[in-house]
Amino acid sequence: MEPMVGAPVPWAMGLQASGGPIKDAIGSFNTLVFNIIVAITIFVALLLAWCIWRYNAKRNPVPSQTSHHTGLEIAWTVIPVLILVVIAIPSFRLIYYQDRARDADFTINVTGHQWYWNYRMPDHGNFAFDSRPVFDEDLTPGQFRNLEVDEPLLIPVGATVRVLTQGADVIHSFFIPSLGVQRYNIPGRTLETWMRADRPGTFYGQCNQICGTNHWFMPIVIRAVPQEEFNAWAEAARTRFAHTIPGTNAPALAAPATNPIRTAAAQQ
Numbered sequence: 001m002e003p004m005v006g007a008p009v010p011w012a013m014g015l016q017a018s019g020g021p022i023k024d025a026i027g028s029f030n031t032l033v034f035n036i037i038v039a040i041t042i043f044v045a046l047l048l049a050w051c052i053w054r055y056n057a058k059r060n061p062v063p064s065q066t067s068h069h070t071g072l073e074i075a076w077t078v079i080p081v082l083i084l085v086v087i088a089i090p091s092f093r094l095i096y097y098q099d100r101a102r103d104a105d106f107t108i109n110v111t112g113h114q115w116y117w118n119y120r121m122p123d124h125g126n127f128a129f130d131s132r133p134v135f136d137e138d139l140t141p142g143q144f145r146n147l148e149v150d151e152p153l154l155i156p157v158g159a160t161v162r163v164l165t166q167g168a169d170v171i172h173s174f175f176i177p178s179l180g181v182q183r184y185n186i187p188g189r190t191l192e193t194w195m196r197a198d199r200p201g202t203f204y205g206q207c208n209q210i211c212g213t214n215h216w217f218m219p220i221v222i223r224a225v226p227q228e229e230f231n232a233w234a235e236a237a238r239t240r241f242a243h244t245i246p247g248t249n250a251p252a253l254a255a256p257a258t259n260p261i262r263t264a265a266a267q268q
């Protein structure tokens with residue numbers, strides 16, 4: 001299967017293409033609500049046009065004094081309630097579907113920092129690494145401006161991944177539109193969600209909380225790859241991101257931040 005690219009495209013309409021089951025569910029809910037909106041808009045527009053045409057002063061010189069119509073009042077109460085029920089049921093179903101993975105294959109801890117992401121893989125040797133943006137001058141042809149990172153997160157295609165988010169300093173948000181993932185990263189709190197990519201590809205996202213002046217420094221790149229490629233990456237990453245606590249032989253869990261972030265001011 002051709003790897004997909006989950007990223008915004010110029011002049012796109014509607015939602016980004018779906019790379020997994022959550023986005024599929026979001027897509028069908030979006031279609032349902034959109035169709036209801038279109039129907040209501042057409043109905044109200046026709047009603048308005050008819051009233052303008054039929055009840056203008058010329059055609060209707062003596063206005064009706066009727067102020068109550070029981071049947072009509074029941075109808076315009078009950079019908080909107082029914083419409084809301086039709087929207088609410090799939091909406092709640094979707095919220096619970098996104099809420100947590102029932103049978104996750106493994107867990108990823110995602111921590112939002114001002115301004116970069118830290119990923120920890122507790123089920124693959126507990127290695128952790130930082131993921132930082134690629135600056136304009138370092139982009140290679142074909143890369144997306146403001147969306148590329150130095151260390152993408154890899155997941156296996158088809159794996160159900162539990163995502164636990166936390167914030168290191170302020171509230172961030174882990175958001176990948178094409179996988180239908182969004183969870184706040186709140187300091188002092190762990191929130192859960194999950195994701196699954198049903199097809200190989202690269203899925204782009206960004207922190208979508210306005211978390212500070214360098215908010216754009218938090219792009220997200222998730223690559224869904226075949227299981228063997230993921231295993232090889234995790235194997236290599238355990239060594240690559242390992243470091244030793246100075247003065248001891250004890251391995252630390254996470255490598256310290258090695259490339260301090262350049263400020264937006266320095267970029268200008």
Ligand SMILES: [Cu+2]
Pocket residue numbers: 112113171172173207208209210211215218
């Ligand atoms: Cu942020």
